[in-house]
Amino acid sequence: MATRYDKIVREFYEGQDGFTVLLSDEPSFYKLLRGTLHKILAIRRDCLAYFQDQAPCLNEIKDKVGSGQPVLVFVERLLKGRPSAEFILNIRKVFPEIKVVVLTDETSQEELIFLHELGANNIITKPVSVDSLVQKLAFTIKPQGKLAQLVEAGKKFLRDGELDKVLVISSKILEIKPDSPAALMLQGDAQSGMGQRDEALKSYLQAHEQSKVFMEPIKKLADFYKGNNNDQYLHYLKKLDSISPLNTERKCEIGKVHLEREELDEAEIYFDQAVRCAVKEAYNYLSQVMSGIAESLFDVAPEKAEKYYSKLLQVKASSLSADDLETYNRLGIALRKQGKWQKAVENYQAALKVAPNEPGLFYNIGLAYSDGKEYARCAKYFKRAVRSDGMIHKSAVSVARNIAGIFLKVGMTEEARVVIEEALTEFPDDAKLKVLLKKSMPQS
Structure with a gap:
């Protein structure tokens, strides 16, 4: 049954001859959008163009706007690792009438505010369901109320x-x-x-x-x-900065105004903040490039993947956070593939400094100790993983088997039985867990 959102979207494409341009390096979102428009909403006309590069995308927008068609643009927040902020600003200035939807993974509130400031009419956080996508389309095309x-x-x-x-x-x-x-x-x-x-x-x-x-x-x-009252100009610039603190250009402008007022210390504070914002953007790009290289080498040459993961962590040494856990995890796996279990333990221990209570790290340290046949130490970290997250052994059947198997090996029979019984509520048909359960039962 068609919803009012379906009707709004169909009217845009079929009644108004609307057109959508997608700028993304993720073919999966293109497939979702194309399937939503053509299969779910049954829109028959050609109404979607997909690009991975900015120049041809911009040309398509120009052509469609020039022919009088209403245009809806989807653009990734990060395109090939680089922020698309300049692209969004450009199309906003040249084509103020078009609607822009920014695609992003989970991100901070500050990032979302900055995207709205750039001119995003709407923001979609991926992954997104078909129903949510249709609703976002409708809200962007025709504001409600x-x-x-x-x-x-x-x-x-x-x-x-x-x-x-x-x-x-x-x-x-x-x-x-x-x-x-x-x-x-x-x-x-x-x-x-x-x-x-x-x-x-x-x-x-x-x-x-x-x-x-x-x-x-x-x-x-x-x-x-601006230009006639520096006190007030600075006052409102700082208000903007407090609401949206990721705007590098505005921080530079605040620094320049302080410099004009011969307030060198205050100017330096904002120039330093501008540099940190710019470095963060550069890190995002560098991270994308190095991660991409490492991933391409991961299966065929783990020793070379290790090199690029290690370089990435070295480059980001001063700004490492819980956001970098995936890099630590991939480096740890690359090390374990080479039999370097001790180095893998050191890597995960380093990761604990940025995420001290992360159960996945305790589990991975346990796996590395297991590779080295250090089963008592392995059990110690598996126990910490279970304690810090009572769900870890329910997250995947392999995790439950590994934890229970080690507990049994070192004589922690009661702990093994608890893990297995709880895991069986999630994986009731797993034969290997049932075998482990029998082993954990008291012998008569």
Whole structure:
């Protein structure tokens, strides 16, 4: 049964001749999007173009916009390891009328705020189900509710330069919702376009008062004071930085303003922060490149994979965090494949410094000790893994077998039985667990 979201999406593609451009290096998302549009929603016309590089993607957007088609763009937050921020900013400036959806893996709240600041109309966190994808499409294509639709209409009039109509729309919104920040922003933009600077300033200030974390009024206020009131300019730049602290260019600008004011220490603080943001972006790219190389070597030449995983951890030494656990884990496996179980233990012990209570690390240390036939030490770490996460032996049948097998080997019969019985609630038909259970039973 078709939902209202299905109908909105179909109307965009079939009724409005809408088109979608996808910029991604993940073919799996392309397959999901294509299947959703053509198989699930049964849209027959050609309405999707897929690119892995920015230049041809940008050309396709130009062609479709030039032919008068409404365009919806999907773009990865990281494309081949590099942030796509500049691409998003460019299409936002050149084609303000198109809708942009950013695709990302699980990320921080700060990153999400930054993506919205760049101009994302919506954000999809992968993996995503078909139902969620259709809903996100519908919300992006047609904002829900009368107020949201009026705001969209006002933005279109603003892009078209019909400033009188923008004022009419903003007045309508303010009748429905007095002090609406979005309406006050539209009103301020129209007044600014008409040369009414004082009135525009009042509108922006009022919009900011109604929503302290709404960035658009703060940006307008910063622009308003730039060049004629450095105190106020700096004040609003710092407000923006507090809301969205990952904007490298803005941190540089704050540093420059402090420098102009001969406040060298304050300037250095923001320049240092800008460098850290830039280094983090560079690390993301470097991590992608080195991880890709290591993964390609992982099965055929684990000793060479070890080299690249080790280099990556060395490069990131000053900024290692729990986000790097996957690299530690892959390096540990590469070491174990070569029989270097002691080095694998050292690697996992180093990982514990950035994630001291991670049960998976305790388990992996146990596996490495098992490779070296250090079964008592193996059991010690397996026990820590079970204690720190009562679910680890239920996560995979192989994990349950390994833990129970070692416990039995070192005489921890009762602990083995508890692990096996709990694991059998998840894997009731596993024959090997049942054999281990018999071994753990008291002998009569």
